[in-house]
Amino acid sequence: MQPSDLKNLTVAIVGAGYGGAAAAKALSLLGVNVTVYEQAREIREVGAGIGLRPATVDRFRRWGMFDQIAAVTSASDAFEILTGDGHPIMKEEWPGIGDFDVPTKTHLVHRGDFIETLVAALPDGVLQVGRKVASIEDQGDRATLTFTDGDTVTADLVIAADGIRSTIREQLFTDAQPVFAGEHAYRVVIDADAAHGLVVDDNLRMYIGHGTKVYFLPLRHRGQVSFDITTLHHDGAWAPEITREQLVDTVQGFDERIVRITEELDLDALVNRACYDIDAVDQWHTDAVVLLGDAAHAMLHHQGQGANSAIMDAGAIADALQEAGSVKEALALYQSRRKPETDKLQAVSRQGWSEDELSEVFPGQRPESQQAAAR
Structure with missing residues (x-):
């Protein structure tokens, strides 16, 4: 897309985790009119450290x-x-x-330091907190978000970076559960x-x-x-x-x-x-809505690739919008580049245990994810 087209593009990102914040940064550098809607009232991460590849x-x-x-x-x-x-x-x-x-x-990096650094790099006014999405309506060339307070926002592109329990994935793409x-x-x-x-x-x-x-x-x-x-x-x-x-x-x-x-x-x-x-999702996008990060390909942590994959998704969306002639073409290009890689990572991440270990804890059975990895 031409720089003038990108500057006229409105993008709504749902979720201010690693992938959502990174996508907002990448798109803001292109001049895109981008807003991030985060349901939490405070951006924070607890727990462990991660490795940025x-x-x-x-x-x-x-x-x-x-x-x-x-x-x-x-x-x-x-x-x-x-x-x-x-x-x-x-x-x-x-x-x-x-x-x-x-x-x-x-x-x-510590997860908390990482998300703080990402959010601090966003332009003023890009992030809105306390904004929980209740539903989405895909109108073909645009999409409308309805929030739990009844407010609505319409954008040329909605990026669903709303995690493993993605509301948008469930409503538009698949009702398969984690x-x-x-x-x-x-x-x-x-x-x-x-x-x-x-x-x-x-x-x-x-x-x-x-x-x-x-x-x-x-x-x-x-x-x-x-x-x-x-x-x-x-x-x-x-x-x-x-x-x-x-x-x-x-x-x-x-x-x-x-x-x-x-x-x-x-x-x-x-x-x-x-x-x-989650099991691999067949389709990540419509013409105006696209999945990113855990919403598209949540994976187990054994390969340490969850956050890295979300960041790479964000960069791939920005690249595709620059290279393609339209949002529709860009989303297809993004999926074609990223999905083969994340499908492999999801599958490899499920292969974390030996048959003996599984049979001791789950005699005569195994978790669904291990069954899928064995097929």
């Missing part, structure tokens, strides 16, 4: 945000996989470091001094035991580490309860320092989540 960091460099991202992150060279008791299995450099004109590492993966994730950020000497560099480490994985993501710029225990479990409640004894039991046989960290955790600071994803 080289391709994601390169996007921020292209958007003029590298310095802001670098200020709240630690640059990481490699990731490691170890047995539960600490014996090395593999160590590899992050893929993609040398793919750009400037060597670009993976950057480790799929329980048969696992829980218990996440917390602790001081590096409380990690019993395990914070030695900026590499991500994953310790693998039977039916449990421990993710250890240093945030040395904060003097902290993100600590994640992911374990197979029957309970599909979104926020399951856990006792200290149960938590410690999940890491029996692991490195004694991991056991000690678990024994000393502040359970009030722990974020407990049952793990869900």
Whole structure:
């Protein structure tokens, strides 16, 4: 689309998470008239750290945000996989470091710092909070959002960045519900001094035991580490309860320092989540509405690609709008570029457990996501 066409384009983004905020940044740089509608009254993230892959960091460099991202992150060279008791299995450099004109590492960041940095980079007036979407009407060349307070907004393009339980996906694309993966994730950020000497560099480490994985993501710029225990479990409640004894039991046989960290955790600071994803969505767009991030392809966290995929989606939408002749053509181009990649990531992320581990926790059966991965 021509620059003059982009400047006349109105875009409504539903959701101010990573993907929605990144899309707003990318589109605002093109001169698009963009507004983000977020249902929460305060933008905040709790829980763990994440790794921003080289391709994601390169996007921020292209958007003029590298310095802001670098200020709240630690640059990481490699990731490691170890047995539960600490014996090395593999160590590899992050893929993609040398793919750009400037060597670009993976950057480790606290989720809260990341979303604050993204939102702070948006132009004034772009973000509206406390705006929950009740319904959407697709009118072909435009779409109208109706909010729970009765207010309506019509835009040339609506970007649904409203997460794994997307209202817009359910109303326009599929009523398929999130799929329980048969696992829980218990996440917390602790001081590096409380990690019993395990914070030695900026590499991500994953310790693998039977039916449990421990993710250890240093945030040395904060003097902290993100600590994640992911374990197979029957309970599909979104926020399951856990006792200290149960938590410690999940890491029996692991490195004694991991056991000690678990024994000393502040359970009030722990974020407990049952793990869900969605099956691949066949169609991401109409002529005026498009899905982005978890709304399009929510995936399990084993590959660490959920946030990265949302950022890459945002960049791909902006690129497609510049390259195509119309919004309709741009959305088709966006899906053709991104869906094959995210379909692969969704499938690989579901292959996190051995048959023996699954059969012990789910004798004679398995969670729906594991059934789908096996087909």
